[in-house]
Amino acid sequence: MAKELIQLIDISKSFDGQMVLDELNLSIHENEFVTLLGPSGCGKTTTLRILGGFASPDTGRVVFDGQDITRIPPNKRQLNTVFQKYALFTHMTIAENIAFGLKIKKKSQSYIDDKIRYALKLVNLEGYENRMPDSLSGGQQQRIAIARAIVNEPKVLLLDEPLGALDLKLRQEMQYELIRMKNELGITFVYVTHDQEEALTMSDTIVVMNQGYIQQIGSPESIYNEPENAFVADFIGDSNIIPATMIEDKLVEILGTRFACVDTGFGRNKPVDVVIRPEDVILVEPADGIIQGVVTHLIFKGVHYEMEVTANGFEWLVHSTTLFPVGKEVGIHVDPFNIQIMNKPESEDEEAVAIDI
Amino acid sequence: MTSNKKWLSVPYIFWSALFIVVPLGMILYYGLTDRTGAFTLDNIIAITTAGHAKALRLSLLLSLISTIICFLLAYPLAMILSQVQMKRHNFIILIFILPMWMNFLLRTLAWQTLLEKNGVINHLLTFLHLPAIKIINTPAAIILGMVYNFLPFMILPLYNALAKIDPNVINAAHDLGADHLHTFTRIILPLSIPGIISGVTMVFIPALTTFVISSLLGGGKLLLIGDVIDQEFTRTSNWHLGSGLSMVLMIFILVNMVLSAIFDKEGEGSML
Amino acid sequence: MKSAAKRIYIALIVLFLYAPIGTLMVLSFNASKTRAKWGGFSFKWYIALFQNEEILRALANTLLIALLSSLIATVIGTIACIAMTGMKRQAKSILMGITNIPMLNADIVTGISLMLLYISLGIRFGMGTILLSHITFNIPYVILSVMPRMKQLNPSTYEAALDLGSSPINAFFKVVFPDLLPGILSGFLMAFTMSLDDFIITHFTKGVGVDTLSTKIYTEIKKGIKPEMYALSSLIFVTVLTLLVLINLSPDKKEKK
Numbered sequence: 001m002a003k004e005l006i007q008l009i010d011i012s013k014s015f016d017g018q019m020v021l022d023e024l025n026l027s028i029h030e031n032e033f034v035t036l037l038g039p040s041g042c043g044k045t046t047t048l049r050i051l052g053g054f055a056s057p058d059t060g061r062v063v064f065d066g067q068d069i070t071r072i073p074p075n076k077r078q079l080n081t082v083f084q085k086y087a088l089f090t091h092m093t094i095a096e097n098i099a100f101g102l103k104i105k106k107k108s109q110s111y112i113d114d115k116i117r118y119a120l121k122l123v124n125l126e127g128y129e130n131r132m133p134d135s136l137s138g139g140q141q142q143r144i145a146i147a148r149a150i151v152n153e154p155k156v157l158l159l160d161e162p163l164g165a166l167d168l169k170l171r172q173e174m175q176y177e178l179i180r181m182k183n184e185l186g187i188t189f190v191y192v193t194h195d196q197e198e199a200l201t202m203s204d205t206i207v208v209m210n211q212g213y214i215q216q217i218g219s220p221e222s223i224y225n226e227p228e229n230a231f232v233a234d235f236i237g238d239s240n241i242i243p244a245t246m247i248e249d250k251l252v253e254i255l256g257t258r259f260a261c262v263d264t265g266f267g268r269n270k271p272v273d274v275v276i277r278p279e280d281v282i283l284v285e286p287a288d289g290i291i292q293g294v295v296t297h298l299i300f301k302g303v304h305y306e307m308e309v310t311a312n313g314f315e316w317l318v319h320s321t322t323l324f325p326v327g328k329e330v331g332i333h334v335d336p337f338n339i340q341i342m343n344k345p346e347s348e349d350e351e352a353v354a355i356d357i
Numbered sequence: 358m359t360s361n362k363k364w365l366s367v368p369y370i371f372w373s374a375l376f377i378v379v380p381l382g383m384i385l386y387y388g389l390t391d392r393t394g395a396f397t398l399d400n401i402i403a404i405t406t407a408g409h410a411k412a413l414r415l416s417l418l419l420s421l422i423s424t425i426i427c428f429l430l431a432y433p434l435a436m437i438l439s440q441v442q443m444k445r446h447n448f449i450i451l452i453f454i455l456p457m458w459m460n461f462l463l464r465t466l467a468w469q470t471l472l473e474k475n476g477v478i479n480h481l482l483t484f485l486h487l488p489a490i491k492i493i494n495t496p497a498a499i500i501l502g503m504v505y506n507f508l509p510f511m512i513l514p515l516y517n518a519l520a521k522i523d524p525n526v527i528n529a530a531h532d533l534g535a536d537h538l539h540t541f542t543r544i545i546l547p548l549s550i551p552g553i554i555s556g557v558t559m560v561f562i563p564a565l566t567t568f569v570i571s572s573l574l575g576g577g578k579l580l581l582i583g584d585v586i587d588q589e590f591t592r593t594s595n596w597h598l599g600s601g602l603s604m605v606l607m608i609f610i611l612v613n614m615v616l617s618a619i620f621d622k623e624g625e626g627s628m629l
Numbered sequence: 630m631k632s633a634a635k636r637i638y639i640a641l642i643v644l645f646l647y648a649p650i651g652t653l654m655v656l657s658f659n660a661s662k663t664r665a666k667w668g669g670f671s672f673k674w675y676i677a678l679f680q681n682e683e684i685l686r687a688l689a690n691t692l693l694i695a696l697l698s699s700l701i702a703t704v705i706g707t708i709a710c711i712a713m714t715g716m717k718r719q720a721k722s723i724l725m726g727i728t729n730i731p732m733l734n735a736d737i738v739t740g741i742s743l744m745l746l747y748i749s750l751g752i753r754f755g756m757g758t759i760l761l762s763h764i765t766f767n768i769p770y771v772i773l774s775v776m777p778r779m780k781q782l783n784p785s786t787y788e789a790a791l792d793l794g795s796s797p798i799n800a801f802f803k804v805v806f807p808d809l810l811p812g813i814l815s816g817f818l819m820a821f822t823m824s825l826d827d828f829i830i831t832h833f834t835k836g837v838g839v840d841t842l843s844t845k846i847y848t849e850i851k852k853g854i855k856p857e858m859y860a861l862s863s864l865i866f867v868t869v870l871t872l873l874v875l876i877n878l879s880p881d882k883k884e885k886k
Binding site: 365366368369370372373375376377378379380381383384387430433434437438447448451452453454455456457458459460461462463464465466467468469470471477505508509512558562563565566567568569573583586587590591596599600603606607610613614617 | 635638639642643645646647648649650652653656664705706708709711712713715716724727728729730731733734735736737738739741742743744745746749761762764765768819822823825826828829832833842843846847850854858859862865866869870873877
Binding site for chain 1: 523525526528529530531532533534535536539543544547548550
């Protein structure tokens, strides 16, 4: 992997006596697309504001390129931010907005003009130099906010829920645009969102956060396929989270029935949670299933049918391209490698586990 | 629905025509005629006579100084207040409206008690071994009275304009490398222009046209243009001359309205 | 350190605004009749106040005018706001421009212009002319505080009410009115305050022998203000202050501004 560009070391932050971040540790690499993902109030925006210099941590250090920048004000940092709701300067033209940072750095007019042209080309808004921000659509304003930040050639671009105010279609378009821009610029993106789909689509690395703690760090694939705890499993995509008992290595008892699995090292007769994705629940004829149940709900979702199957007293969420009508008796089969075993949190507090990396 | 709504506007259109437009027409009529009803410009030209011109000059000077002082006092205050949490918005507005519930004349009169040769402030200054001040019955006292009475009308529009600025816009300026001074001159000040225009209007116009403050704190010897007009109506009863002089005042008001219309299109700098 | 400086600055401005008010309150307890010296603490002006019929009549006039004018202005202003949403853009901006005139215009010009109007129409000066004038300068305050609420209004809620079978009038009072209420209330309060504090316009439009507190004080200035006046305004101020503190402390804060 590329070299480490940013390190957050033991960062804690509280507001009005309420802990928002608790000894958070995180490394961000050069040229990486990192997404901080979590529900509102999880500390992801605070983390970003600490990176940008808009909030200072109570304890801990921020190291950027080997240099401690914890106490350095935002205007002296080599990072730029794309703010929620754009924060464009409404009294300036698009060109003046983009030129703002460059003029402060006293760049020459020809350099500034070149940069404006380059940035507008990058965000596909050539010819918008003399428009006012208010005359642009939300998506266009968003692009200008990005252009305004990147002309300063930051090593890291911080993006705070930048697509939150856009409608669904535009959001999806912008996701591809952002990936393209990042590849073209070759810089690090730190992206904050509560939208798991955005995170899965764009990121190299996803940092799932909850209640001020990092829950899991990993590639989109590993976060989706191998959630480390119930919070991550529940937050990323739909899933069946079922209390179970690990009988021995590679054998788990779910709702009274034994299933083969591939996990080892959980001990014997240990209570655990299992995660089974709805698309991994395979419906078969009753006789062919590991357990049997009845279809109770059915919705057509376009690419697949979503069904609920009551079996062994649990409502299983099932995605399948084959239709099983409501009331039909079915068998449920799960391949061993699709059963993800997770340690059970022993108390409420431990549900949010701090993970050091 | 829409056709019903049209009828709803009738009472107000009628009201504003009768009590706003027609009365202004009356001033124009009186201002442009003499006692016999014949057309004349004399009532307007009368502003150039020595006494009237002096009163207008003094009014302009004092109201200009008061407006500048109000602005300089109110801007830092509005900036500090705009950083206070939004949920205390109503409370902040109340603090500055509340003094209006004490009668305007009495409040101004109280400054006499405070400023007099043997007044409260001088007692205090003597107690602190500081030299006494002598500003009662001087233009300085009139300025103080104007600043005192109209300061809230500067504070509130400025506060409203500044509180509307998204904190992230200021963060964005810092993020792009601007220091505090730069952020202030390039971002905060330009974004608060609607509030400035509105505040300046709401201080300058009443200050320019006031006629009580000068007689209460200026000792009655300093005549402002407002005093002159008041006298034409209540003592000499020359309504034609009073109307003509009012029309001169309205020129300043019109200029102000045009300026506000240009800079404050959305009515963003409103007081409420 | 920095925030201490900010606090001191706020405190100084507030002191500046409230010092004369404090002075008047102290004077209202001054046993001596002149402002110049302190004659000891006394309630006598408060007692005298309730025996002074002239002042009490002026107070009654002031309150009556303030209440009636702000109520009528609130009704006319609110209806005007509703009407304006249905108007064409140009007509609306002309009407809004006219609405702004009494606010932007100098009080002395407004006062004189209304005085000339009443003379030409042959209306007798008195409570009626004061009331008409106050309604006129109060309407803009109502419109300016109701209009922003009107713009935020979701037109679908009114249509939804109609869709659910309610009559237009019923729909208005059940659905639209509650949404406008905060704006209407603050407009009413603003109008009431402005009416109470007005001197200049009343000065030009009142008749002989009819006085509000402002004009009464104005005529008294030359003869010397009766200390009962200090007592009265202290009472008014403290009453309002108490009411506002109570309203502000009440836990239910429906209004988000």
